[in-house]
Amino acid sequence: MTTPREIAYTALLSSLREEKFLSDSLDKWIQTEHPQSIDAHLAKEIAYGSVRMMLALDEILRQLSEESSNRIKRKERALIYTALYQHYYMDRIPDYAIVNESVAIAKKHCHARFANYLNVLLRKMANTDITLPQDNLSVAYSYPPYLVEALINDYDWEQAKEVMDICNHSSPSMVRIRSKQEGDYLFQEELSVAKLKTIDASITSSSDHYIQNVTPVFLMCALKKSLSIQPKKILDLCSSPGGKLLCAHDLFPNAKLFANDVSEKKLERLRQNLDKYGVQATLTTYLGEEYPLDEKFDLIILDVPCSNSGVLHKRPEARWRISEEALKELNATQAKLLKRSKELLAPHGVIWYLTCSILKNENETLTHNSAKGLGLHVTTQQTVLPNREGWDGGFACSLQI
Numbered sequence: 001m002t003t004p005r006e007i008a009y010t011a012l013l014s015s016l017r018e019e020k021f022l023s024d025s026l027d028k029w030i031q032t033e034h035p036q037s038i039d040a041h042l043a044k045e046i047a048y049g050s051v052r053m054m055l056a057l058d059e060i061l062r063q064l065s066e067e068s069s070n071r072i073k074r075k076e077r078a079l080i081y082t083a084l085y086q087h088y089y090m091d092r093i094p095d096y097a098i099v100n101e102s103v104a105i106a107k108k109h110c111h112a113r114f115a116n117y118l119n120v121l122l123r124k125m126a127n128t129d130i131t132l133p134q135d136n137l138s139v140a141y142s143y144p145p146y147l148v149e150a151l152i153n154d155y156d157w158e159q160a161k162e163v164m165d166i167c168n169h170s171s172p173s174m175v176r177i178r179s180k181q182e183g184d185y186l187f188q189e190e191l192s193v194a195k196l197k198t199i200d201a202s203i204t205s206s207s208d209h210y211i212q213n214v215t216p217v218f219l220m221c222a223l224k225k226s227l228s229i230q231p232k233k234i235l236d237l238c239s240s241p242g243g244k245l246l247c248a249h250d251l252f253p254n255a256k257l258f259a260n261d262v263s264e265k266k267l268e269r270l271r272q273n274l275d276k277y278g279v280q281a282t283l284t285t286y287l288g289e290e291y292p293l294d295e296k297f298d299l300i301i302l303d304v305p306c307s308n309s310g311v312l313h314k315r316p317e318a319r320w321r322i323s324e325e326a327l328k329e330l331n332a333t334q335a336k337l338l339k340r341s342k343e344l345l346a347p348h349g350v351i352w353y354l355t356c357s358i359l360k361n362e363n364e365t366l367t368h369n370s371a372k373g374l375g376l377h378v379t380t381q382q383t384v385l386p387n388r389e390g391w392d393g394g395f396a397c398s399l400q401i
Contacts, residue, residue, distance in 0.1 A: 002029060004039045005082065005101050008046035009109070013078040015051060015317055022047050022316060045170065049089055050081040051316040052168055055142040057081050060088060060130050064121055076114050079106055080121070087125045095126055137161060141168060147309065147322045154360045155385075163358065163386055163393070167312040167319075171390040176212045178250060210277070212243050215310075215384050216354070219396035220247045223352050226380035226398050231255050231298035231350075237288045237341060238303050240266035242273040244354065248301060249279050255299070257281035260291060289336040296346035304334045306355040306362050310386060310393020327359070331366055338370045342401070351376070351399045356392060358385055363395035371399055 002010075011025035026047060030040055050057065061072075061080055072080070083102040086093050099122045106115035137152075138145045141164040151160035231252055236245040239259035249257060259274075259281045261267050267285050274281055286292070288302075307327060308318040341351045355362055363383065371378055381397040 001033055001035070003101065004035065004043035005046060005086075006105050006108075008043045008050070009079050009082050009105055011043070011047045012050050012082060013075055015047075016074055016078055022051060045090065046082050046085060048170070048316045050078075050085045052312070052319070053085055053089060053142045054081060054320075055139050055144075056132055057084050057088075057142070059132060059139050060084050061121075063130050064124055064128055067117075073110075073114075076106075076110055076118075079110065080118065083118070083122055084125070087122075088130070095122075099123060137164065141165065143319055144322060146324055147319060150359055150361075151309075154358070159385075166386045166388060167393075169313060171213075171313050171386075171392070173211065174213050174390065176210045176217055176247075178208050178210065210243065210246055212247075213390070213392045215356075215392040215394045216244060217247060218384065218391075219354060219382055219394055220244065220251065220352075222382045223380065223396050223398050224251055227299075227350060229298060229348055229350065233295070233297045233346070234258065234299045234301065235291075235297040235344065236260065236301040236303070237291060237337065237344075238262075238305065239301075240270040242270045242279075244301055244303055245270075245281065246273065246277055246279060248299070249277075252299075258284070258295075258297070260284045260286055260288065262287055289333070289340045291340055291344065293343055295344075296349065297344055298346050298349050300341045300344055300349065300351045301354070302337055302341050302351055303354045304337050306330060306334070306357040307359060308356055309362075310356045310358040310384075310395075313386065314392070327361060330362060334362065334366055335370050338367070338399075339374060342374045342376060342399075345401060347401075349400065350379075353397045353399060355395045357395060358383065358393040363397070367397045367399065376401060 007026065007029045011022050014020045014025050015022050026044055029035070029043070061084065079102060083098050086098045087095060099119065102122060103115055103119045106118045132140045134140050137143070137160065138148045141161070143164055148160065151163060155163070232255055234248050234252065234255045235258040236248065237260050239245050240261040242259070245257060245259050248255070257280065259270060261270060262285065264285060267283055271283060307322050307330060308315045309322060312319050338351070338353065345351065353367055357363060364381065367378060367381070370376070376399040379398045379400060381395070383395050384391060384393060386393040
């Protein structure tokens with residue numbers, strides 16, 4: 001059976017090679033080998049943490065090693081990351097366990113010469129003082145320089161540090177509690193979401209619960225407060241996996257629902273969730289910006305593709321994909337989706353634009369600039385920053401003609 005440290009290493013290496021996401025490798029291991037929950041948690045923490053902290057781990061390696069780290073191969077560097085992460089960022093793991101198992105993994109997957117180098121390197125950890133440059137937030141908190149600069153510009157130095165620190169730690173799982181009264185779903189804003197230390201089978205199989213962070217629930221409820229109409233037809237243009245569509249159903253149980261996403265694979269996941277929760281919707285597969293103009297909708301939910309900058313604690317690879325060029329491409333897609341949504345609006349209809357980003361050029365700047373060009377006006381907007389209670393970061397904006 002593959003050990004947690006070995007699967008963390010192989011998952012990390014596959015991610016660095018851009019072959020699979022960490023979650024894909026870890027989920028397959030769990031499904032095929034059925035490890036104990038404590039082992040699954042250990043593997044996930046090592047893999048996710050090693051990806052998050054790569055820049056800091058590179059600096060630690062530079063200070064530990066007498067040789068240039070530039071000559072270390074990618075598969076060797078991945079194993080070093082997992083070992084250093086355990087020592088410097090995890091509690092209660094004895095060094096002998098880190099050293100012995102990491103060297104064993106090296107002997108199995110790497111050259112014998114590297115296994116000897118790794119053994120020497122790791123035995124220096126306990127007796128070497130390491131100092132990360134606190135004036136260099138990119139290295140100290142392990143974020144790409146462009147993202148650090150964007151966060152500081154959008155907020156300030158201290159707020160940027162707080163957000164980056166929060167997103168370097170895992171967050172609790174949450175579940176939204178659904179309840180009915182006289183045929184309608186009760187919805188008590190963020191009070192309808194409970195944090196759970198564990199989510200057992202009785203929860204995951206229940207139609208009275210939906211695993212969902214408090215932030216999208218809070219944002220959807222904030223948007224509803226500004227709504228002056230009772231929507232009869234709702235389109236969720238980028239719908240999978242369906243959390244916001246289910247949310248919309250519970251907020252407006254009498255509305256007719258339409259859900260769209262770009263691929264059959266995404267649609268299948270959406271279909272499974274709708275079946276599980278007994279929600280009826282008309283499903284389609286189109287590029288959002290090419291959705292047919294045959295029908296008009298009172299409410300369009302537009303949860304656009306974004307940088308994921310508000311959920312980097314959950315999507316560890318995402319931080320390394322955030323760049324000026326990537327954000328320009330996302331902005332272009334977001335603007336096209338807003339334009340199509342406006343074309344699909346019924347008279348007095350409303351667009352709910354949502355992201356799991358906290359970057360203003362995907363949120364306030366994008367929506368206000370698009371609103372001017374499209375003849376829309378913003379009726380309400382809300383930004384939530386990641387916090388230590390486990391809330392994700394996100395943004396919501398209501399636009400109408």
